[in-house]
Amino acid sequence: MISNMLRFPLSMFDDDLDNWFFPESRTVSRRTRAGYPPFNVGVTDKNVDLYLFIPAMDPDTLDVVIEKNLLSVAGTRKLAENDEQQGSYSLKERFDGDFKRVITLPEDVDTDSVEANYEDGVLHIRVAKPVVSQPRQIQINVN
């Protein structure tokens, strides 16, 4: 038993050292303790773009709702259930289970104009800004 604990076929020396020496080091796990899935938001003149980092999901099982400037994403990540092969885990860091995140969008949006794509485990949601809040070039007339 003890010999098993001491002898892993695979070890994560870089991580272990990081944790000892730099407990505040910025890793995915530390940064995203706020919630799953982690996300980035950016804006262009016409749209608000959200990128949710949510790998290995069936996008059909994701529940994405947008209301005013609030967007919520909910779903279940079933890592263990999808795993047919028996074995013992020596490390388990990845998120497993139910999640829900509500995101406040940085600007007003037109909830009728939403596009969502899932690629390489990233859910990209593009919501158009209302036309009134899009910047307009003003023509200056010279009299």
Added chain:
Amino acid sequence: MSEEKQLDLSQQKQPVSTAGQADAEIMTLRPLADIKETPEGVSVYLDMPGVAKDALDIDVDRNVLSIRGAINLHTPEELKPSYMELHSGVFERRFTLGDELDSANIKATLKQGELVVFIPRSEKHKPRKVEIKVH
């Protein structure tokens, strides 16, 4: 031998100053991982969202397995970030493989941002059932 290697790598990661540390930490992200062991071998599952197959590098140098993948979100050029939880564009993580693993026969699959790396045990290290004959 392997101890030496480990030390070398750990020192590379050690920043010289606090300012250096901040820079170094922003440069790469450590992907979250699960590791599962079976009699046949070891499977490493890594979350690497945004990494396409051609942006992924896996290599083994002696007993160190290195995994590196660049995130490409195909963002529009004029996009101004307003909130970010993932800052770096590169995932990177290294693992030391035990001698009982067969690093020449590693298999990897990447699907929707989830990388699965399987490292088989060498034949001689697979557990064998010993039959006890009773006379």
